[in-house]
Amino acid sequence: MAILRITKYPEEVLKKKTEPVKEFGPGLQKLIDDMIETMYAAPGVGLAANQVGVSKQVTVIDVSSRDEASSLIVLINPEIIHAEGEDSCEEGCLSIPEYTTIVKRAEKVKVRGLDRSGALLEIEAEGLLARALQHEIDHLNGFLLIDRIGRIKREFFRKRFVREQAVGKE
Numbered sequence: 721m722a723i724l725r726i727t728k729y730p731e732e733v734l735k736k737k738t739e740p741v742k743e744f745g746p747g748l749q750k751l752i753d754d755m756i757e758t759m760y761a762a763p764g765v766g767l768a769a770n771q772v773g774v775s776k777q778v779t780v781i782d783v784s785s786r787d788e789a790s791s792l793i794v795l796i797n798p799e800i801i802h803a804e805g806e807d808s809c810e811e812g813c814l815s816i817p818e819y820t821t822i823v824k825r826a827e828k829v830k831v832r833g834l835d836r837s838g839a840l841l842e843i844e845a846e847g848l849l850a851r852a853l854q855h856e857i858d859h860l861n862g863f864l865l866i867d868r869i870g871r872i873k874r875e876f877f878r879k880r881f882v883r884e885q886a887v888g889k890e
């Protein structure tokens with residue numbers, strides 16, 4: 721296994737809709753193992769394949785806290801088939817370091833996809849897992865959490881980002 725480089729805003733691969741997975745061979749299995757290791761090393765509660773530069777519909781999620789048993793989910797070609805309620809909560813993203821913001825999402829979701837062997841996987845979730853699923857599926861569709869906030873907050877984010885880039889170059 722290997723720890724992969726995490727792509728960062730504004731890299732193009734993060735803005736592009738990822739391709740569905742059709743082959744479940746060794747290449748995919750290695751990508752999944754590397755993504756799991758990269759997520760735990762970061763550490764993060766979820767990682768989408770385009771966050772390691774691979775434009776495929778693969779995501780790994782583990783929302784368990786340090787003192788709990790692992791609740792690792794590997795999800796391929798996922799789609800949200802049902803969403804209800806509304807919940808606002810602070811969110812961050814490994815591809816946008818040192819930035820968190822309140823994001824409004826559905827409170828409960830039902831997701832359908834495939835597991836790492838290609839078998840059907842359906843997940844009903846609420847709370848942190850529902851949020852992580854929506855965040856990661858957004859990644860796979862080319863959206864970041866800054867696409868889910870209001871225009872004024874997004875402008876603030878962009879201005880801050882440009883300013884920090886300028887400072888970094890000094």
Ligand code: NI
Pocket residue numbers: 812813814815855859
């Ligand atoms: Ni993210």
